[in-house]
Amino acid sequence: MSFQRIPGLVSIVITVYNKLPYLSECLTSLLDQTYESWELILIDDASTDGSYEYVMNWLNNNEPLLREGKGIYTLRLPRNTGYAGAITTGMYLAKGEYIAIQDADDLSHPARLAIQVRYLNHHPHIDLIGTNYEVFEDGLPNRRMPVYWLKYGEQIGKVYEKGGHCICHGTVMFRGAVFDRIGGHTRRIEGAEDYEFIAKVIKPGARNVENLREVLYYYRKHPKQRSRNYFGKPQKEKNDDA
Structure with missing residues (x-):
């Protein structure tokens, strides 16, 4: 029996590894x-800072939401698998027609999912849609700065053909059928799993990915970002996995 995705449902996948200070704002934005x-x-990648315990407490405090029929699922991995392992696990559990990524330390605009779903519904040839975003320093959410590295339209494919990157991974929503066809993230390029996944989605010679110009995502800069382990400082302009 083949797997049947639920029409219209968005599966939001979050991976968490020691992101306790940021979880409340992230979850509230959703x-x-x-x-x-x-x-x-929500996949907890064997956090050691109480992140998983916080999430379970947060769910208990939001019990009315669960009674309204929202599906909120958590899985705590028995050992740390790394970003690729955790996010691909979450994608395997996703039942939705669409899969949306959310980084545990970032925020989504209230209309993010609605706008992305509407775009995908109106553009059946598009498999993956990212959005514009703004950056803020931790503790200063009202001082957001624009970014200028994103590309649009036919320029996107050209950038990836040359090994470049121009879609913010945390902003993306893609059709669940894409995951069913190509699978999730791999560990082949540690620290750039996000780049490799998007490059894998892009069909040569076809415009099947796009960025929205609306700012629908807010990226938080802070000392514990995963990207600092690979680049020494936040590199959202080049590698958006944090």
């Missing part, structure tokens, strides 16, 4: 989404 048909799949 509760505030205007799009109603979503499930949340």
